[in-house]
Amino acid sequence: MTTYEYLTYTLTDDGRIAQIEMNRPEARNAQNRGLLVELDHAFLAAERDDDVRVVILSGAGKLFSAGHDLGSKIALTERDPGPDQHQSWMENGGSRSGTEKRMLQEWHHFFQNTLRWRNLRKITVAQVHGPVYAAGLMLAWACDLIVASDDTTFADVVGTRLGMCGVEYFAHPWELGARKAKELLLTGDSIDAEEAHRLGMVSKVFSRETLGEDTLTFARRLAQNPTITSLLIKESVNQTMDNMGFINALNACFSLHQINHAHWSEVTGGAMASGSPEFGLPDRWSMPPVQPARADIP
Numbered sequence: 001m002t003t004y005e006y007l008t009y010t011l012t013d014d015g016r017i018a019q020i021e022m023n024r025p026e027a028r029n030a031q032n033r034g035l036l037v038e039l040d041h042a043f044l045a046a047e048r049d050d051d052v053r054v055v056i057l058s059g060a061g062k063l064f065s066a067g068h069d070l071g072s073k074i075a076l077t078e079r080d081p082g083p084d085q086h087q088s089w090m091e092n093g094g095s096r097s098g099t100e101k102r103m104l105q106e107w108h109h110f111f112q113n114t115l116r117w118r119n120l121r122k123i124t125v126a127q128v129h130g131p132v133y134a135a136g137l138m139l140a141w142a143c144d145l146i147v148a149s150d151d152t153t154f155a156d157v158v159g160t161r162l163g164m165c166g167v168e169y170f171a172h173p174w175e176l177g178a179r180k181a182k183e184l185l186l187t188g189d190s191i192d193a194e195e196a197h198r199l200g201m202v203s204k205v206f207s208r209e210t211l212g213e214d215t216l217t218f219a220r221r222l223a224q225n226p227t228i229t230s231l232l233i234k235e236s237v238n239q240t241m242d243n244m245g246f247i248n249a250l251n252a253c254f255s256l257h258q259i260n261h262a263h264w265s266e267v268t269g270g271a272m273a274s275g276s277p278e279f280g281l282p283d284r285w286s287m288p289p290v291q292p293a294r295a296d297i298p
Contacts, residue, residue, distance in 0.1 A: 006035040009042045015051035016223045025061025030069035033078045033086045053223040055124045063130025103258045110168035111254050117142040127215040138169040148193040149208040155290050160188030163275025165260050170253035175201045189293035
């Protein structure tokens with residue numbers, strides 16, 4: 001079995017359930033390039049394994065995932081030319097320049113990765129806890145079902161903090177509804193696990209203390225179904241969404257995301273591909289707390 005640096009891969013229940021746990025607790029499971037490449041490898045390993053029926057995705061430490069890694073030492077070393085540059089930065093557009101480089105890299109590692117995991121030929125369950133922000137949402141939304149601990153909050157803060165129109169996998173209107181998606185993107189406010197459950201985004205809300213055990217019990221129920229039944233239920237729902245315009249909408253919004261990056265790159269003279277404080281955005285390293293999206297708070 002493959003040894004991973006940034007995650008663990010465990011088979012339980014005679015191989016019927018695969019558990020993938022992101023293991024960068026010191027970085028709040030922020031998604032550096034190495035982690036994303038390993039996640040894709042682990043998901044596809046579970047897909048190849050005919051014994052696996054259900055895949056659980058979780059994160060070690062205080063929270064599920066803080067989103068994209070925007071500047072840890074590991075992420076910078078992976079990106080910058082040198083002996084420790086990650087191979088993925090030298091392919092899939094990595095040798096190109098400008099908007100083309102960014103678009104091809106984000107298309108492969110953010111957009112297509114997430115879409116591929118959404119269409120995995122196994123039932124997938126995201127087990128989330130703590131703050132799930134920005135690209136952390138992408139990982140959860142790629143899964144068929146989401147179970148959350150009672151301390152979980154969900155938010156996409158890239159609009160109010162980075163001047164971006166949401167993350168690369170723009171499933172917000174499908175997961176939240178159109179008006180709630182606009183509200184949360186325009187304010188950067190969060191919803192809790194109970195509200196996410198009410199909206200239909202989250203299937204189960206468990207206590208933090210029993211989250212892992214309860215998720216595994218839930219996964220065992222799912223694993224009891226005949227594999228053909230589970231596959232065709234998943235495919236029926238996904239194809240329905242696709243015929244309603246899901247894939248076309250995601251493709252269109254990915255293009256808008258790249259225009260947003262290009263705008264900031266142009267107005268900052270190439271210094272930044274997102275907004276910065278001189279354009280009215282907060283300093284990303286001293287950001288205020290995320291507020292809850294309550295009906296009685298302006």
